[in-house]
Amino acid sequence: MLWGLGVVAEVVLFLFMHRLLRRFHSRAILMASLALAGLRWLLIGWFPDVLPVLALSQLLHAASFGSFHASAIHMIHGYFRGRHQGRGQALYASVSFGAGGAVGTFASGFIWEHRGPTFAYTLASVVALLGALVVWRKVTERES
Secondary structure, three states, X not given: OHHHHHHHHHHHHHHHHHHHHHHXXXXXXXXXXXXXXXXXXXXXXXXXOOHHHHHHHHHHHHHHXXXXXXXXXXHHHHHOOHHHHHHHHHHHHHHHHHHHHHHHHHHHHHHHHHHOHHHHHHHHHHHHHHHHHHHHHHOOOOOO
C-alpha cells in the first residue's frame, strides 16, 4: 500500500509538473528535490516502524524522485539542443540510473551489511544534501 501511495503521488506530480516548471526554475526544483530526498532518507532510516512517517516518506518520493527527474530532463533540453536532445537524455539515463544506480546499490549494500540500515539511510541523506549543495553552487540553467 505504501508503494502504491508513492506511485499515485508521483503520477499526480507529473500531471502538474509542467505548471511547476513554468513557475520555478528547473535548478530550484532540482535543489528542492534533493533536499526533500535527504529528508525522506532520514525519515525512513530513523522511523521505520512509524506508519504515518513512512506514508509521508512515500509522498516525499514523488516530491523528490519525480520532481528531480522532470526538472533534470527539462534542464537537459536546455543543454542539448535539437537533434542532440535524445543523446542528452541517453547520457543522463546511463550516468544517473546506470552507473549511479550501480555504484549506489553496491555501496548501500556494503554499508547496510557492515554498519546497518540506519547508517545507510543517514549516509544516503547526506549524499542527497551534498547533491543539493552541488546544484546550488555549480549548476547553471540554460533556457530550453
